[in-house]
Structures are given as structure tokens and as C-alpha cells.
Amino acid sequence: MSGEGVSAPADTNTDTDTDTDTDATADADADARAEERPVTNGAESVVRALENAGVEHLFGVQGGAIMPVYDALYHSEMTHITMAHEQGAAHAADAYGIVAGVPGVCMATSGPGATNLVTGLADSNMDSDPVVALTGQVPTDFVGSDAFQETDTVGVTMPVTKWNTFSSDPDTVGDDVSEAFALAARGRQGPTLVDLPKDVTNAETDKEPGEPRTPDTYTPPERASAESVQEAVEVLADAEKPVILAGGGVIKAEASEELRAFAMENDIPVITTMPGIGAFPEDHELALEMAGMHGTGYANMAITMTDCMLAVGTRFDDRLTGGVETFAPDAEIIHVEIDPAEVSKNIEADYPLLGDAKQVLGQLTEAMPRAPDCDEWREQVQTWKREYPMDYPMDPDGPVKPQFVVEAFDAATPADTIVTTGVGQHQMWACQYWTYTEPRTWVSSHGLGAMGYGLPAAIGARLAADDDQQVVCFDGDGSFLMTCQELAVAVRENLDITVVVLNNEAIGMVRQWQDGFFGGRHMASQYNWVPKFDTLAESFGAAGFRIESHDEVEEVVQEALEYDGPSVVDVYIDPAENVYPMVTSGGDNGQFALSEDQL
CATH class of the missing domain: 3.40.50.970 (Thiamin diphosphate (ThDP)-binding fold, Pyr/PP domains)
Incomplete structure (x- = not known):
């Protein structure tokens, strides 16, 4: 899905002065923490990294291998919520990230603690939700010996995380956590995990971790090429039956305002995927609401009959498309997407626009030569709304609906x-x-x-x-x-x-x-x-x-x-x-x- 989250201020704010002020404040806070409570071991470096990232809440369950990190949390102002089960911790962190727009953090011990996170991490991975998981691990000398509560957490979670790592050095463990936080939030968001051996978190170090930053080699696309944008807007402006399909990437990119402005300025009906619900107000006359397996009849009719679809931040999953051969069969597809792997994976994109949804919608707005001439199409959409209303039979004396x-x-x-x-x-x-x-x-x-x-x-x-x-x-x-x-x-x-x-x-x-x-x-x-x-x-x-x-x-x-x-x-x-x-x-x-x- 398309979208760049709130990882570092420079990723989401174009006001340079504001960025500078925010960075300076963060640096000052980090310096104050370092002076008041210097790092003395790996666990404290982990906690410092979370503090530097601005974490306020964590969700987890205590246990033996993660205990040093919990001990370091004792002196932190961050609020830890002890959940009843690690799966609950992962789901709570996932929802926290969705609502707050920053990565949620979950913690668990080694073995069953880590494996109980897997369902929640798989959920976050499928939905591109920003989550950072910290798992305890047996001491490095015990790894591979089938020690008590040992599991190859990195191996188990590799298929269901955006990135994970086994942290092996107390001098770099904090930086590993900082990197995990940045990677969870930037580009196509998703869950990351740092596996923390107990000897590493217990080991002495005075290394202060850096601020959350992604590696220099990680360069997700931000703006689509001007040529591809121009080609796309010409097709969209000439369309007789255009629709916008808003996916969850619109919300993750904080692009809902841009989407609404573009749709309303050009009078183009808007459909959402299920993760995209809320990206466009459902009480607006242009709103067709959710499409797909249990979508509205009018949204599904519009998808079937459209001649041009502007799809923003969606991976075209099967619950949306049904049979791909019958999905928008007569439409030219303009696909705004931050992850190149999703382009033409399920639905062929005639006009791929690689970049952040917020930025690319801004490009489309600036380049759009005119609104499509589609009065008859909008009238048809309203007719479908009347023909297929979302109503239900109601007997006041019958079972509760x-x-x-x-x-x-x-x-x-x-x-x-x-x-x-x-x-x-x-x-x-x-x-x-x-x-x-x-x-x-x-x-x-x-x-x-x-x-x-x-x-x-x-x-x-x-x-x-x-x-x-x-x-x-x-x-x-x-x-x-x-x-x-x-x-x-x-x-x-x-x-x-x-x-x-x-x-x-x-x-x-x-x-x-x-x-x-x-x-x-x-x-x-x-x-x-x-x-x-x-x-x-x-x-x-x-x-x-x-x-x-x-x-x-x-x-x-x-x-x-x-x-x-x-x-x-x-x-x-x-x-x-x-x-x-x-x-x-x-x-x-x-x-x-x-x-x-x-x-």
C-alpha cells in the first residue's frame, strides 16, 4: 500500500523551520535524558532508543529473557500496558499505530512469548501497519542448543515482518531498535522486530543510541516522474466514466485531505477498499463506499462499468477484485503506489505512478488539465445508489437486527x-x-x-x-x-x-x-x-x-x-x-x- 508514516518529521512535513525546531527539541530531550540517566547496559540502550523515538505507550507480557529490558523500563516515563496474552499485545500495538499514525510497540519474552506475537505481526504485515516488536532471546552462547524457551524468532517471523534482526552487540543494540522504528514507519509501513539475547541486554555499554533513521540504502519513491503524471492526467481528464479507488495507503500517507480535494474539485466518484474506509467521507454525494465481496452494489457496479480508475494506495487483494479478469474490464488503470512490488502484481497498471500517495496526489492536482466531462456518469452512479440501497427488512417484534x-x-x-x-x-x-x-x-x-x-x-x-x-x-x-x-x-x-x-x-x-x-x-x-x-x-x-x-x-x-x-x-x-x-x-x-x- 502506498504511504509514508510519521517516522521522522522530515518525512511528513515540508516546513523546513518546523523540521529544524522539532529535531532540535528531540535532540535536547535526548541530551537531557542522557545527563539524568546515562546508559550503562544494553537494556537501557534499548529503552533510550524508544524514548528517542517519542514512544509513549508499550504493550507486552513479562518473561525471563526480556526481563532486563523491563528492568530498564522501571525508570522510564513511558507507560507499559501489561496485556493478558502476547497476541493481544501485538493487536493493541497494531491498533495504536493505526490511530496514532506512529509505530505501536509490543514486547514479549523468548519462545512462546515470541511465537504468540506471530498472529499479530502477520496481521500488521498484511495490512502494512507500523509496529515494532521487541522479543527476548536466550543468551547467545545458548542459541542453537534447544535451551529453555528458545525459538528461532528471526526465522519464524521473517515471512511476516518488513524487517527483523538478531541483535548481537550491546554497543549497537539501541541503534538496532532505532532502525527498526524508522523502517516500520517509512515507505510502505509494516512490522519490524528486534530479537534481544539476554546476555546482550545485560552487558555493559555506555553507547547512546542515535535517533530513528533508515539506512542510506533504503530509498522508497516519493514523487512520480513528471512524464508519467502527465500521461495519467490526460487519460483521466478524457474519461467518461472515471472513479477513484482509495486504499489504506491514502490514510497511512496522511493523504486523505489531498484525496478529498482532488475528488471534489474534479467531481469524480470515490470508492474505498476496506482498509481505506474513512479516507473519503461516506456522507458525501460522490462517495460510493466500500467495494468488493461485501461492498455496496453501487460501488461494485461502478467498478465494473468504469473506463478509467485512479487507484491510490491499494494492493488489489482478492476480496476487493473478485476474479481479476472481470475486475474493471474496460478501464485504464492508473495506480499510485509506493511499493514497486505491488504494481501489476494482481491488476495490470496501464499508468503506474510510483511514489508517496500524498505527494503524488499533489502532483496530479497540479497537472490535471480539466475535470472529466462525466455528468451522465455521475447521474448513473446516483441511479445505482437508488437501485441498490443498503437497507434490510425490519420486523420490530422479531429478532434483533x-x-x-x-x-x-x-x-x-x-x-x-x-x-x-x-x-x-x-x-x-x-x-x-x-x-x-x-x-x-x-x-x-x-x-x-x-x-x-x-x-x-x-x-x-x-x-x-x-x-x-x-x-x-x-x-x-x-x-x-x-x-x-x-x-x-x-x-x-x-x-x-x-x-x-x-x-x-x-x-x-x-x-x-x-x-x-x-x-x-x-x-x-x-x-x-x-x-x-x-x-x-x-x-x-x-x-x-x-x-x-x-x-x-x-x-x-x-x-x-x-x-x-x-x-x-x-x-x-x-x-x-x-x-x-x-x-x-x-x-x-x-x-x-x-x-x-x-x-
Whole structure:
């Protein structure tokens, strides 16, 4: 995905004076720390590197091999959040990075601590989220001997990190952490990892680590060539049916403002990918919302019929494209992308524009000769909106509709409320029936689809968010059961989050697929018993609420949101409710189903 994060001020701010002031302040803070608390060992160098990077919060679980680093944290002003499980630490750090725009940091000990991070790191890697993981390791003399809690962490995590390293020298261990932080944030963002042998973190050193900087050899593209930009804008200006496809890279590059300005100035309809939700306000007339497997009918129709697509910061994954041979079949594709490996990997780019999304959108804005003449196209898009509305049948006396619950929470919260989710049907309802108008307010597991993401993500999002922002987590009963132990963390830290469990006593998306494609054979997808999640929440010390009918929704929503602390709302939803529209796996986006009999 395209986008450059907030790694060092010079990467994201063109105001030279501001950069100089910020760098000077950082240097002064580092000097003050060095004078007050000089580095005496490798662990303290690690902590100093994090302080130099401006880290405020860390998420982790203690253990033997990482203990020296935790001991060094004792004297730091950084806030460490002890999670219930290392997977929760990784998800919390991931969400923190999404909301704050800077790398989240997670920590774990060697062996099972490190391997428990893998799911979260794989999620961050798939979604290009900035995360720095620090893992303890057995002493270097023991490496390779199958020592207690030894794992080849670098080898295990190599496929699911942007960069990782085994730190072998106390004089350079801090610089390794600084480099990991810079690499996680710059260019195509992603998770990095530093493996820290216990003898290295215990060893003496007085080496002060440098500020986060990427190697001189790391040069991600920033601006597309003027020639390629000119070719692209001529094609776009001549288009009769143009669309903009905004991916998650728009948000990561802090390019939402540029995207909105470009789209509105040129009156071009905007579609988002699921990671791109919030890049363009969904209440704007040009917004077609999310496309793909469970995207809106009007977004998928526009993709199918467009003659020119400006795709910004997207990797064209299969949940978006369906069958690649039927994806935007008549369109010329302009692809703005920071990672050359993604260009023409899945969808052939006719006009590749390599560079940072914010910078390239600025180039396109300056070079655009005229707005496309596409009044008829915009009218057609509005017609599709009327033909394929995102509505649902509603019986006030029937089982609770999950869509109604999502809409009720949306109506009761401010526009900047942050929504996190697990993975499954509830995730789709949360992105379909909540109106997103701001970037960094939608936090979910997209590429990996990791159930259990929602609650620990809400913890990370809460700590990264502004104090006056609300955080609502939509979860399913199956997804919530995977990480519900993190409620202990939310209660201990007194975090004001609201968890809404859309409870259908099933792994709902699996059950829906079994109904549609496996003859209704519900193998291992339904539960004959689940806990009462409101009672479970109360046992943790959180507030518990329950909704069993539509007429309870409004009052309970208000009570849960007004509760100052973590609350869980157990919503007994219609167990037969399914997610539509739906494009079958590998299918044609223009042939979406609106009900099971259309599959």
C-alpha cells in the first residue's frame, strides 16, 4: 500500500523551520535524558532508543529473557500496558499505530512469548501497519542448543515482518531498535522486530543510541516522474466514466485531505477498499463506499462499468477484485503506489505512478488539465445508489437486527468515534452500516482476517486516541471468545471502551457460507452453549448489558456509552441474519447477490 508514516518529521512535513525546531527539541530531550540517566547496559540502550523515538505507550507480557529490558523500563516515563496474552499485545500495538499514525510497540519474552506475537505481526504485515516488536532471546552462547524457551524468532517471523534482526552487540543494540522504528514507519509501513539475547541486554555499554533513521540504502519513491503524471492526467481528464479507488495507503500517507480535494474539485466518484474506509467521507454525494465481496452494489457496479480508475494506495487483494479478469474490464488503470512490488502484481497498471500517495496526489492536482466531462456518469452512479440501497427488512417484534444495532450506536456517537472489530459477519455489518467520515476511525483486521482482533485493538486505540474520542468495538461471540481475557486489562487500566457483542451463537460467516455453498451442513460453526457475555463482563469488573429486543436498543446504547469505563453489551441478534450484498469468491463484482437464492 502506498504511504509514508510519521517516522521522522522530515518525512511528513515540508516546513523546513518546523523540521529544524522539532529535531532540535528531540535532540535536547535526548541530551537531557542522557545527563539524568546515562546508559550503562544494553537494556537501557534499548529503552533510550524508544524514548528517542517519542514512544509513549508499550504493550507486552513479562518473561525471563526480556526481563532486563523491563528492568530498564522501571525508570522510564513511558507507560507499559501489561496485556493478558502476547497476541493481544501485538493487536493493541497494531491498533495504536493505526490511530496514532506512529509505530505501536509490543514486547514479549523468548519462545512462546515470541511465537504468540506471530498472529499479530502477520496481521500488521498484511495490512502494512507500523509496529515494532521487541522479543527476548536466550543468551547467545545458548542459541542453537534447544535451551529453555528458545525459538528461532528471526526465522519464524521473517515471512511476516518488513524487517527483523538478531541483535548481537550491546554497543549497537539501541541503534538496532532505532532502525527498526524508522523502517516500520517509512515507505510502505509494516512490522519490524528486534530479537534481544539476554546476555546482550545485560552487558555493559555506555553507547547512546542515535535517533530513528533508515539506512542510506533504503530509498522508497516519493514523487512520480513528471512524464508519467502527465500521461495519467490526460487519460483521466478524457474519461467518461472515471472513479477513484482509495486504499489504506491514502490514510497511512496522511493523504486523505489531498484525496478529498482532488475528488471534489474534479467531481469524480470515490470508492474505498476496506482498509481505506474513512479516507473519503461516506456522507458525501460522490462517495460510493466500500467495494468488493461485501461492498455496496453501487460501488461494485461502478467498478465494473468504469473506463478509467485512479487507484491510490491499494494492493488489489482478492476480496476487493473478485476474479481479476472481470475486475474493471474496460478501464485504464492508473495506480499510485509506493511499493514497486505491488504494481501489476494482481491488476495490470496501464499508468503506474510510483511514489508517496500524498505527494503524488499533489502532483496530479497540479497537472490535471480539466475535470472529466462525466455528468451522465455521475447521474448513473446516483441511479445505482437508488437501485441498490443498503437497507434490510425490519420486523420490530422479531429478532434483533444487527444492522439496526450498528446504526443505533452510530447515531448516538460523535463523527470521530473510533470503531474496532473482530472478524466475521459483525465486521461487515460494522463497516456497512456505520457512516465513516474521518480517517483513522476504522480499525480492523483486513488481509489476515484475524478473529479476536477487536478487543485488544480497542485497548490500543483507546490509548492512542484523543481523550474526548469514543471507542466502540463490534465483536462476534466467536471472535470475542478468542481474546476476551483482555477485558482484565481494560478494567485494570480503567479504559473507557464499549464492546458490542453481536451474538448469534455461531461463527456466523462460516455458517453463512455453509448455507450458501455446503448444503446447509453446519459442521463446527454453531454453539449449543455460549456464556452470558454481560455476566462474564461483570466478573471481570466491567459493566455488563444485554439486549434481547429492538425496543431495548436505544436505552441500553445510551447507558453503555455513558458508563465511564469498559462495558460489554451482549446483543442477541437474529441467528439467521446474513451479510449482503455478496460477491462469490473469485466472482464478478458486477454480479453481486442480494440474497441467498441469488448465489
